[in-house]
Amino acid sequence: MLEDLDSVQWDTLYRGSQIPQLLHALDQATDNESFVKHYRKLMDTINHQGDIYDSTAPVVPFIIRMLTQSTDSFRIIHHLIILADLLRHTSHHTYHQPSFPESIVPQRWSLNVYDAVKAGIDHYQKLLSHADEAIRAGSVYVLSFLVDEYQRILPALRQTMDKASNVWLSAGAIYGYARVACFELAMMRDSVTVTSRTGEHLKILDRWSQDTDDAAAIAAALGYISVLASNWSSRNAETPDHIVGLVRRAIAADEKPTAQLSDKLASHISYVYNEITPFNDALSPVIRWCQQADVPQRWASLLTNLLLPPVTAHELVREMLDGYLRRLPEHRKWHHWNNHSSIRQSDDSIIYTINDFNKPSTSWEKLNDNQRIVLGITCNCDPFWEMPTNLLSFYYGLPDERDSLRTLTT
Numbered sequence: 078m079l080e081d082l083d084s085v086q087w088d089t090l091y092r093g094s095q096i097p098q099l100l101h102a103l104d105q106a107t108d109n110e111s112f113v114k115h116y117r118k119l120m121d122t123i124n125h126q127g128d129i130y131d132s133t134a135p136v137v138p139f140i141i142r143m144l145t146q147s148t149d150s151f152r153i154i155h156h157l158i159i160l161a162d163l164l165r166h167t168s169h170h171t172y173h174q175p176s177f178p179e180s181i182v183p184q185r186w187s188l189n190v191y192d193a194v195k196a197g198i199d200h201y202q203k204l205l206s207h208a209d210e211a212i213r214a215g216s217v218y219v220l221s222f223l224v225d226e227y228q229r230i231l232p233a234l235r236q237t238m239d240k241a242s243n244v245w246l247s248a249g250a251i252y253g254y255a256r257v258a259c260f261e262l263a264m265m266r267d268s269v270t271v272t273s274r275t276g277e278h279l280k281i282l283d284r285w286s287q288d289t290d291d292a293a294a295i296a297a298a299l300g301y302i303s304v305l306a307s308n309w310s311s312r313n314a315e316t317p318d319h320i321v322g323l324v325r326r327a328i329a330a331d332e333k334p335t336a337q338l339s340d341k342l343a344s345h346i347s348y349v350y351n352e353i354t355p356f357n358d359a360l361s362p363v364i365r366w367c368q369q370a371d372v373p374q375r376w377a378s379l380l381t382n383l384l385l386p387p388v389t390a391h392e393l394v395r396e397m398l399d400g401y402l403r404r405l406p407e408h409r410k411w412h413h414w415n416n417h418s419s420i421r422q423s424d425d426s427i428i429y430t431i432n433d434f435n436k437p438s439t440s441w442e443k444l445n446d447n448q449r450i451v452l453g454i455t456c457n458c459d460p461f462w463e464m465p466t467n468l469l470s471f472y473y474g475l476p477d478e479r480d481s482l483r484t485l486t487t
Contacts, residue, residue, distance in 0.1 A: 079104055079139060090132035092122050100139055109151050116155060118160075128167045129186045135142065137163070137193035143199050150209050157215030160194050164222035167191040195223055202233055208218035210243045217246065221253025232256055238285065245354060248296035251285050252355040255300025259307040268310065269325075275308045286320060287396055292354065298323030300353045302366035312369040321378050324366075325361040328393075340463050352354040360389065364396050380458040390460035390466070401451045402473050444485065 087093035100147040101118040123133045128223055137160070144156035167187040201223075204216040217237060220230050231254060240252040257280045265271045284306065285297035298320045304312055355362070374482035375396045379392065444452075452475075455461060462479055469475040469482070476482045 078162055079142075082139070086137045087135075091130040093132050095122055096132060096136060100136070105335040112152060112328045116159065120159065124163060124166070125415065129163075129166055129183065129190055130325065131186055132183075133163070133186065134189035134193045136351055137190060138196065140201070142195040144197070146170075146415070153204075153212050154215045157204075157219055160197070161222060163190055163213070164194055164219065167194075191192060194219070197228065198223060198226060198229075202229070210241070210246050213237065213241075214243070214246045214249055217253050221249070221256050224257050225264075227257045227261040227264075232285070235281070243292045244292050247288070248292040248354045251282070251293060251296040252300050255303045258300075258304050262304070268288060271308060272310060275304060275311060278304045283317065283320070283361050286323060290372070291326070292356075295323050295327045296355055299327055299362050303362040304363040305487045306362065306369045309369070314368075314370055314484050316375070319325070322364060324359075324380060325383055327356065328363055328379065328389055329345040360392060363428060364393070367393075367397065368400055372448055373397065373454065374431070377454050378463075380454050385458075387463040390458055391464050394455050394458060394461045395472075397451055397454065398469075399474060401448050402475075449486050454483060454487060456483045 082097050082100060085093075087096050090096075099115065103105045103112065103115040104118055105238050106115055119136070123130060123136050138155055140159060144160075147153050147156065152458070156346075167190045197416060198220070201216045201219045205213055207213050207216070214236060217234065219227075220234065225232060234250045234254040234257065238247055238254065242248040243252060255278075258274075262271055262275060265274065278447060279301060282297045282301040286301060288297065290295045290334075301320050302316065302324060304318065310445060363379065367379070376393070380397070385393070456479060461467065467477060476485070
């Protein structure tokens with residue numbers, strides 16, 4: 078299986094001298110425990126904490142070869158997980174693939190990994206028909222990151238969804254479909270075509286959101302707002318009430334679906350189901366959807382009368398306030414500050430209070446209607462105030478006390 082391993086000049090690559098031995102140990106592992114142990118050592122060498130090296134891409138063809146020749150479900154699923162995890166750190170570079178010069182080394186390494194994984198696309202698509210639904214889920218996990226192959230992947234994921242009897246496979250296929258659809262829309266240049274395709278995708282996702290199972294319905298709702306947010310011309314389009322309701326459930330405390338698997342299923346299968354569904358990262362599409370609109374009503378639908386984890390509420394409120402209460406001069410580069418030290422150490426940024434149109438001021442007389450609305454939303458978001466501190470005064474020049482903040486909304 079690894080006969081041509083010596084054809085690669087491993088000694089010229091990052092930690093390359095260790096790789097042939099690690100691959101041989103992985104290929105010859107006699108049990109699942111040693112197989113996972115050797116795989117962990119290999120990935121710590123070529124993909125430590127998500128980093129991509131010049132040695133990462135040359136290893137991929139050997140992983141694909143082990144995948145295609147394996148008949149063991151445990152190992153097939155594990156190979157698919159590894160390939161998908163590699164793609165998670167590389168697929169965003171495909172947007173710029175034609176324009177990357179050879180001198181931009183890290184991006185080239187990522188693109189080489191992406192292309193190496195994509196070389197096995199025929200086999201991943203073949204596995205969508207495998208009898209084992211966990212293997213089909215792993216294949217969905219890989220394919221949903223091969224976004225530039227949208228012309229063949231979108232129909233395949235749609236067919237997988239329509240035939241799936243396992244709800245977690247359905248949810249993964251739905252959200253994978255939405256991810257690839259967003260890339261398709263980003264690649265289009267004709268506004269008429271973009272609007273038409275957006276409508277088609279939204280219609281499909283809306284139909285899937287009617288599913289009686291929570292996981293599939295919520296995945297479809299999150300996919301719906303992701304596609305909606307990817308088309309700027311539809312930024313203020315009405316979102317169906319049932320979609321908004323499902324989105325609220327996706328971010329609410331104790332409302333997120335979790336895979337309820339039988340004890341006989343190994344933990345790696347549970348990992349596949351939880352990774353291919355969007356619930357661990359539901360805030361990302363929700364924030365993009367809210368930021369896209371010109372008015373704050375979408376924020377209001379999520380932050381009032383909803384039981385949120387305090388940390389989630391804090392993140393959403395901060396994103397909302399950043400959009401309406403902070404502005405930088407046009408010649409300045411936007412930067413999202415995360416802590417005190419980053420601001421104090423920077424010489425090229427200016428943080429303005431909410432009423433700064435020409436120069437910093439401590440007067441609140443220039444608040445516009447939308448700014449007063451978002452302050453009211455903040456006041457009415459109970460989970461936000463459960464945090465021990467909010468730093469409103471530091472970031473926005475706002476009162477840190479709830480009652481004092483409320484006076485600014487009147």
